[in-house]
Amino acid sequence: MEKLGGKGRRNAIGSPGQLNKAIDDVLSIAAVKPAVLQVECPRNLAQNELIAYCHQRGMVVTGYSPLGSPDRSWRKPEDPVLLEEPSVLAMAKKYHKSEAQILLRWQVRGESYLCPTKCHPLPGSCRTLQVFDSV
Numbered sequence: 001m002e003k004l005g006g007k008g009r010r011n012a013i014g015s016p017g018q019l020n021k022a023i024d025d026v027l028s029i030a031a032v033k034p035a036v037l038q039v040e041c042p043r044n045l046a047q048n049e050l051i052a053y054c055h056q057r058g059m060v061v062t063g064y065s066p067l068g069s070p071d072r073s074w075r076k077p078e079d080p081v082l083l084e085e086p087s088v089l090a091m092a093k094k095y096h097k098s099e100a101q102i103l104l105r106w107q108v109r110g111e112s113y114l115c116p117t118k119c120h121p122l123p124g125s126c127r128t129l130q131v132f133d134s135v
Helices: 020-029 048-056 086-095 099-107 125-130
Strands: 014-016 036-040 060-064 113-115
Touching (some): 048 060
Parallel strands (some): 014 036, 060 113
């Protein structure tokens, strides 16, 4: 990736989910410091320490799967379904928002950038841009 910079083929380098030591290892040898770390970051896997660690090193974090990937193939029966959690349902009712909007608003609380992923359209997905209204 670093070699592509000289050819004008990249603006920045990102890194998929890493542990703190792995981030430091990359930073210690990289000629071009990674600018972004992308990690899974739904409400039940907040990764606050990792996000703070990256911010201290001048990296931004993009969080994917903000809805918790309820349809993932490796999901265990005991894993929570974030869209069905009582606290999420109560907030959605209180603020007249969808459950997805509540979870997306939590994600963009200022610590990471949102990178929603989906394989199929969610009901009301066009309303997800309204996450800042009254919440």
